[in-house]
Amino acid sequence: MLHTSRSNRDRRRRLDRDAGYGAGYGSEYGFEWLTIRHSREWVCSQAHGRTLELGVGTGLNFRWYPDEVEMFAVDLDREHLEISADRAQELKRKIRLAVADGHRLPFSDDTFDTFVCTLAICDVDDRTATLAEAFRVVRPGGLLLLLDHYEKRWRHRRPATIGCQVGFKLLDRQRLWAGYFERVRLQKPAI
Numbered sequence: 001m002l003h004t005s006r007s008n009r010d011r012r013r014r015l016d017r018d019a020g021y022g023a024g025y026g027s028e029y030g031f032e033w034l035t036i037r038h039s040r041e042w043v044c045s046q047a048h049g050r051t052l053e054l055g056v057g058t059g060l061n062f063r064w065y066p067d068e069v070e071m072f073a074v075d076l077d078r079e080h081l082e083i084s085a086d087r088a089q090e091l092k093r094k095i096r097l098a099v100a101d102g103h104r105l106p107f108s109d110d111t112f113d114t115f116v117c118t119l120a121i122c123d124v125d126d127r128t129a130t131l132a133e134a135f136r137v138v139r140p141g142g143l144l145l146l147l148d149h150y151e152k153r154w155r156h157r158r159p160a161t162i163g164c165q166v167g168f169k170l171l172d173r174q175r176l177w178a179g180y181f182e183r184v185r186l187q188k189p190a191i
């Protein structure tokens with residue numbers, strides 16, 4: 001029994017690390033504390049209503065969402081989602097989890113009040129297609145909340161810039177760690 005729970009802990013630690021950048025990922029005291037600080041909380045605490053998190057990984061954001069948020073979360077990786085499901089259960093949160101690709105989301109137009117994506121736009125193959133999908137599934141007046149990092153190959157087309165190109169309006173843009181990380185709030189214009 002002890003052996004089983006230890007191997008589960010090891011698996012979770014490994015997958016938390018795989019989903020991120022190494023030791024301290026998801027920890028308030030490790031690498032994240034040095035770099036993004038309270039950005040997970042900054043992003044998630046602004047979510048409201050029906051909310052979709054894309055590229056949820058191992059569910060490290062779950063504890064920061066307000067209780068009243070109706071949560072949906074998707075990822076391409078089934079193993080990451082299994083850890084997410086465990087986390088949701090521990091937190092006693094009802095979160096609908098599904099394997100799905102950000103390029104073709106299995107949701108109707110104008111479904112969500114809030115769309116969240118942290119440290120995952122850097123991982124998708126086509127950032128423009130993914131953010132266009134975000135625009136499609138968010139209702140007019142709804143929010144897009146992003147936390148991401150700079151990549152040299154992107155030059156001036158960071159996720160927030162692409163978000164504006166697909167139709168969102170930028171409300172707030174904050175840079176951290178000498179601009180390497182960026183957290184942003186955008187809105188789909190109301191009709």
Ligand SMILES: C[S@@+](CC[C@H](N)C(=O)[O-])C[C@H]1O[C@@H](n2cnc3c(N)ncnc32)[C@H](O)[C@@H]1O
Pocket residue numbers: 019020054055056057058059060061074075076077080100101102103117118119120123124125
């Ligand atoms: C670096 S991890 C970040 C995980 C989580 N958002 C966090 O902040 O801890 C990136 C996640 O994006 C997922 N991902 C990559 N491409 C995807 C896609 N096209 N659609 C959905 N999820 C994707 C990966 O499987 C991985 O779990």
